[in-house]
Amino acid sequence: MSGTTSTIVNLPDQRTATMPKRDYLNNEHGLLSWLFTGDHKRIAILYLISITFFFFLGGIFAGLIRLELLTPQPDLVASDTYNKLFSLHGIIMIFLFLVPSVPATLGNFLIPIMIGAKDLAFPKINLLSWYLFMTGGVLTLTALVTGGVDTGWTFTTPLSTHYLNTNVVTAATGIFIAGFASIFTGLNFIVTIHRMRAPGMTWFRMPLFVWANYAASILMVLGTPVLAISLVLVALERTLGLGVFDPTKGGDPLLFQHLFWFYSHPAVYIMILPGMGVISEVISTFSRKRIFGYTAVAFSSVAIALFGFFVWEHHMFIMGVSNYSALVFSLLTMLVAVPSAIKIFNWAFTLQKGSITFETPMLYAFAFIGLFTIGGMTGVFLGALGMDIHLTETYFIVAHFHYVMVGGMLMAFLGGIHFWWPKMFGRMYPESLSKLSAVTSFIGFNLTFMPQFVLGYLGMPRRYHAYPPEFQVLNVLSTAGATVLGVGFLLPVLYLGWSLKYGAIAGNNPWQATGLEWQIQSPPLTENFTEIPIVTQDAYDYEWLANKTEHEVTTVG
Amino acid sequence: MDNALVASHAHTHEEEHEHVALPQHCHHFETEQQQREAGTFGMWLFLLTEIMFFGGLFFAYLLYRNWYHDAFVAASNQLSIKLGAINTAVLIGSGYFMALGVWAAEVRKKGLLVLFLVITTVLGFVFLGIKYVEYHEKWEKHHIPGEHFDVSEFVNPQAYGLKETPLAPDMAQKTQVFFSLYFAMTGMHALHMIIGIGLLFWLIWRANRGEFSSGYVAPIENFGLYWHFVDIVWIFLFPLLYLINRHPGS
Amino acid sequence: MHISPVLWQFLVKWLHASALFPSEASTIAPYTDALYFFLLLITLIGVVLVGALVFGFSIRYRAARNPVATQVEGSTLLEATWTIIPLALFLVTFVWGALLYFRIYTPPTNSMNIYIVGKQWMWKAEHPGGQHEINALHVPIGRPVQLTMISQDVFHSFSIPDFRVKREVIPGRYSTVWFEATDAGTYHIFCTQYCGTAHSAMIGDIVAMSPEDYESWTKQSTSGMSLAQNGERLFASMGCNSCHSGNAAARGPNLAGVYGSKLQLANGSQVLVNDAYLRDAILNPSQHVTAGYAPIMPTYQGQVSEDGLIDLVEYIKTLDNNYRVQQTLTTSQSDKVAPTTPGMVKP
Amino acid sequence: MSEYHDAANVTNPEHAEHHIVTPMTYTIIFATLLTLTAVTVGAAFVDLGIMNPVIALAIASVKGVVVILFFMHVMYQSKLIKMTVGAGFFTFLVLLTMTLSDYISRAWGLW
Known part of the structure; x- marks a missing residue:
């Protein structure tokens, strides 16, 4: 065992170690074996490649936005172009990156293994969902190359239905289809978690990652169709002249807002919950300790999912909703903040009395905790009615949700990718380089978005192409931070790609973690388990792991 | 490291199954029972999304019906209650034969199954045919929302031989909201029917090959759930759209 | 110690131009x-x-x-x-x-009212005295000002960061916000709800000035006709006065003093007559029929602009007796001539 | 393999015995549905004031529930499926009531 060293990494002897002869990667060869695969792990890899592509596409738009905002004058691009940039940045990042990020890659890869199943319940539907996702993505790209779309990701009516002549319908169709990809992923997860658990894998023995994805899946299944119908109505208003949201025909444009945010607020939790799941796994592993208050953390995921459906109107506080219902929604918003606070403190106390090491995933987890705390607390600013009036629709809100989405979700995603990289590909990433990139993105991130809180309180509105000159200094800081952040995000692609071929051979369980996924070979076999495991231990039972390792050593020796 | 050891075991346990009865049994399920229940559960989850999908439309309906009640009454009275009722009966009948089809598959009667599925399909087509007649009438009367929408029949019903109370011009405009919702809701419903009929053709073809005559009924059963759900939507659409107020002037 | 002149300029500019905190210029x-x-x-x-x-x-x-x-x-x-x-x-x-x-x-009851019309991509302010401004708004300090706002097309949002107030400007519905400026000066108006191509150009200046300066500004910049006077002309030219004549036998209800009253409607409900109600009653009269009257009023949807509606609403608000309505009836031929009453500022 | 399944995991509440519904039951349900359709059409022509939509919706709900229970076999399904169906309608109810809380209370105040 690691003894007093500062790392828990336990790699096989590199001189004798070999990659497994047969695993899910080399089981079959050729492009078609990938495109028609039913294997959840291969589909996860397909997703990983596609969302990485969309992430960098969205990232390029973000970069252009920041570059334009370097100066107060509208000098880099025209107003139309700028509007298309931020619209596509939002659409791509939310619907094509954040929503599928952790569930469709890590979740797809890990959930069946973590609960001891050979695959998801519906492998074909899983593959179908990737194809739907790609169709949605291709349609969005079509909208992009045929002239873009400038509705913003929120498709606000009547702007989107009557006042723009860009490719709104194409983009909406793309999102509609990608939405069904998300529905099918969620559906698959729920059925798998209910019906496919290995013998002995009771609900309260499941890893918290599974709980978090389960909660997110419920939101995907119940929320997404409401977005779908509101986008259908937008498309029908544009093409056929229906009058459901059109104020000139007697419709209420606020109804669109209600339906849209009924999905899009829970969508925030679809994005963040799986990230929280990743953090639970990482924190437990690198502090060698069971998560403090496992049950509370599990239930807080479900509570967030449940409360998540009751708070959407806080996106509309100043949009002319009734003040009485604004009160109700503000109160409920305060309640939804509590489970997140519980999680934060539970993670912090998991560290107590642990035996902590600081590998890259752990650094990302620390970054997550810090940034998500700020992101969550600034959410309370916006949930408080009177404060929301001044802060909403400014850069404060931009900073807030980037703290949650990028500082939270993206850090969790990167942490998770690093954490399970050895499992996915059987090789380690380079440790020092990855630590560098984690620190770089943390610094870059704060430099980018911290000034935006100040800008927001000063009143700089979001989605502004040009701005008054007194805001320039903070914008320059933000753009500088974005550059650093860009480097921090680009590095992993390079060294992770490098590690695929040259990384150290990881062995089954480099982190000495307890999850079922770490008890099988890396990369796993196509069928995951040669024999379905019988689970007798709780999640994060390090004593069980120590006994097992000892047992193996004695029987083999 | 025991990688080699692991790999050699890969296929041995497949043969350990007590029985491998159905070719459709997927290897990653332990039992057919588990597979079937997973299928039903998955289908229900999908229907959950359908509830929410139509839910948005139903909410819009509820809201505007309260806002523009008079317009909704007048516009609703434009719909043929006879055609609507017939269509309801047709759809319920279609659902009935679908249910019988599930039964036929359960008791492994191939001929009956195909017959029931064909009847289900035919009734589905009858429904869509009647729907087409109704849509066509709306088209002729310029009651399709959009540029050519015409409110004169609501402003001046006497001129059209109707016994309705005339609507004020501003309220008459709101009939367009009714027809927007009418077309959105029945259109979405019809779209589900069309998708369902497409699936039915596929199922008939497979049933005819005898795929569902050996105890493997999951596709029939799950399609049945979908088809009944489409029924239920119509069961609500019919009173909401056709029967708002059928006793004008009282 | 050589600081590059560019950097120096930058630092100086930062110290002078950059604020880290917005000024507190309203009571809120x-x-x-x-x-x-x-x-x-x-x-x-x-x-x-x-x-x-x-x-x-x-x-x-x-x-x-x-x-x-x-x-x-x-x-x-x-x-x-x-x-x-x-x-x-x-x-x-x-x-x-x-x-x-x-x-x-919740605006104080004694606040003065200014109308704001938002459209792609400009703000139009209409003072009761008939002063019109584009992308600017002059207000007195030390006095509560209520803005009654409406959009002609899409959602906009009227934001004054230095006053910490903001309110969505909605198509088809009045929304209100109020503030009381405390410091004279010029502050930003932003449109904060994304509204299309020139969203970031939909900005303006709010000029808070001492009451005396404001007084002289209103005198200088009046167009000669107050909103109510415009409304009166519109009232006559559209023939509103033929039914709302204030006579006992008139086909439409008497409008004098109706503003601020509670009205019994034909459908049994009771409503408070405010700006939003008046506007809606002109556009959708059949939903706002006063008890005891027949639903015969035609809709004016598409016939009056939002500015016209504001004029009408302002006119009806100022009606406290029917004298002038009857005046317009008798002189309806001469309504093209602008009345010569000096621009009046409604308190 | 199935002897490894522990009772707490796979049997109730997520599991139910498979049940074949007979054509007789289906026919009775079919007849019920047709009758209810006739009743709802009939009821629409009687003026019952506010009760008209209530009755129409009540009948539609009864029809829907009957279809769900028998045609869709929920009657014979596990608790899990029953809860799933319930969850769908619950969420719809959330959408309905929470959105209505805005629309209804808009008329209460001046803002």
Whole structure:
């Protein structure tokens, strides 16, 4: 065992170690074996490649936005172009990156293994969902190359239905289809978690990652169709002249807002919950300790999912909703903040009395905790009615949700990718380089978005192409931070790609973690388990792991 | 490291199954029972999304019906209650034969199954045919929302031989909201029917090959759930759209 | 010590031009800022607390120092603590925020009213005295000003950061916001709701001036006709006066003094007559039929612009007797001539 | 393999015995549905004031529930499926009531 060293990494002897002869990667060869695969792990890899592509596409738009905002004058691009940039940045990042990020890659890869199943319940539907996702993505790209779309990701009516002549319908169709990809992923997860658990894998023995994805899946299944119908109505208003949201025909444009945010607020939790799941796994592993208050953390995921459906109107506080219902929604918003606070403190106390090491995933987890705390607390600013009036629709809100989405979700995603990289590909990433990139993105991130809180309180509105000159200094800081952040995000692609071929051979369980996924070979076999495991231990039972390792050593020796 | 050891075991346990009865049994399920229940559960989850999908439309309906009640009454009275009722009966009948089809598959009667599925399909087509007649009438009367929408029949019903109370011009405009919702809701419903009929053709073809005559009924059963759900939507659409107020002037 | 001149310029410019905190220029601003600082404080405490826990434990229990972890199940007491304390803080925030919200959205009764029309991509302000401004708004300090706003096309949002107020400007519906400027000066107006191509050009200046300056500004910039006078002309030219003549036998209800009253409607409900009601009654009369009258009023949808509606509403608001209505009836041929009454500013 | 399944995991509440519904039951349900359709059409022509939509919706709900229970076999399904169906309608109810809370209370105040 690691003894007093500062790392828990336990790699096989590199001189004798070999990659497994047969695993899910080399089981079959050729492009078609990938495109028609039913294997959840291969589909996860397909997703990983596609969302990485969309992430960098969205990232390029973000970069252009920041570059334009370097100066107060509208000098880099025209107003139309700028509007298309931020619209596509939002659409791509939310619907094509954040929503599928952790569930469709890590979740797809890990959930069946973590609960001891050979695959998801519906492998074909899983593959179908990737194809739907790609169709949605291709349609969005079509909208992009045929002239873009400038509705913003929120498709606000009547702007989107009557006042723009860009490719709104194409983009909406793309999102509609990608939405069904998300529905099918969620559906698959729920059925798998209910019906496919290995013998002995009771609900309260499941890893918290599974709980978090389960909660997110419920939101995907119940929320997404409401977005779908509101986008259908937008498309029908544009093409056929229906009058459901059109104020000139007697419709209420606020109804669109209600339906849209009924999905899009829970969508925030679809994005963040799986990230929280990743953090639970990482924190437990690198502090060698069971998560403090496992049950509370599990239930807080479900509570967030449940409360998540009751708070959407806080996106509309100043949009002319009734003040009485604004009160109700503000109160409920305060309640939804509590489970997140519980999680934060539970993670912090998991560290107590642990035996902590600081590998890259752990650094990302620390970054997550810090940034998500700020992101969550600034959410309370916006949930408080009177404060929301001044802060909403400014850069404060931009900073807030980037703290949650990028500082939270993206850090969790990167942490998770690093954490399970050895499992996915059987090789380690380079440790020092990855630590560098984690620190770089943390610094870059704060430099980018911290000034935006100040800008927001000063009143700089979001989605502004040009701005008054007194805001320039903070914008320059933000753009500088974005550059650093860009480097921090680009590095992993390079060294992770490098590690695929040259990384150290990881062995089954480099982190000495307890999850079922770490008890099988890396990369796993196509069928995951040669024999379905019988689970007798709780999640994060390090004593069980120590006994097992000892047992193996004695029987083999 | 025991990688080699692991790999050699890969296929041995497949043969350990007590029985491998159905070719459709997927290897990653332990039992057919588990597979079937997973299928039903998955289908229900999908229907959950359908509830929410139509839910948005139903909410819009509820809201505007309260806002523009008079317009909704007048516009609703434009719909043929006879055609609507017939269509309801047709759809319920279609659902009935679908249910019988599930039964036929359960008791492994191939001929009956195909017959029931064909009847289900035919009734589905009858429904869509009647729907087409109704849509066509709306088209002729310029009651399709959009540029050519015409409110004169609501402003001046006497001129059209109707016994309705005339609507004020501003309220008459709101009939367009009714027809927007009418077309959105029945259109979405019809779209589900069309998708369902497409699936039915596929199922008939497979049933005819005898795929569902050996105890493997999951596709029939799950399609049945979908088809009944489409029924239920119509069961609500019919009173909401056709029967708002059928006793004008009282 | 050679600082590059560019950098020097930059620093100087920063010190002069850059603010890190918006000025407090309205009576609302200090209240908003108080809540803001409270929230900043609890955020700071929260972040410091979480940071201290994470770093403290990381140092104390790092593997090099604590090679074997002690398994702990959890602690109901601790978990209850960090459920209840945040909950309590959030509830305090909720109450505080709600109180602030009502302060911001409940105008004092003595506030002066200015109309704002938003359209792609400009703000049009209409003072009761008939002063029209584009992308600018002159207001007196020390006096509550209520804005009654409407959009002609899409959602806009009228935001004055230095006053800490903001309100969505909605198509087809009046929304209101009020403020009382405290410091004379020029402040930004932003449109904060994304509204299409030139969204970021939909900005303007709000000029807060002393009451005396404001007085002289209104005198200088009047177009000669107050909103009510415009409304009166419109009232006559559209023939409103033929039914709303104020006679006992008139087909339409008497409009004198109707503003601010409670009205019994034909459908049995009772409504308070305010700007929004008047506007809606002109556009959708059949839904606002006064009890005792036949639903014969035609709709004016598409016939009156939002500006025209504002004029009409303002006119009806100022009607406290029917004298002038009857005047317009008798002189309806001569309504092309502008009345010569000097621009009147409604208090 | 199935002897490894522990009772707490796979049997109730997520599991139910498979049940074949007979054509007789289906026919009775079919007849019920047709009758209810006739009743709802009939009821629409009687003026019952506010009760008209209530009755129409009540009948539609009864029809829907009957279809769900028998045609869709929920009657014979596990608790899990029953809860799933319930969850769908619950969420719809959330959408309905929470959105209505805005629309209804808009008329209460001046803002």
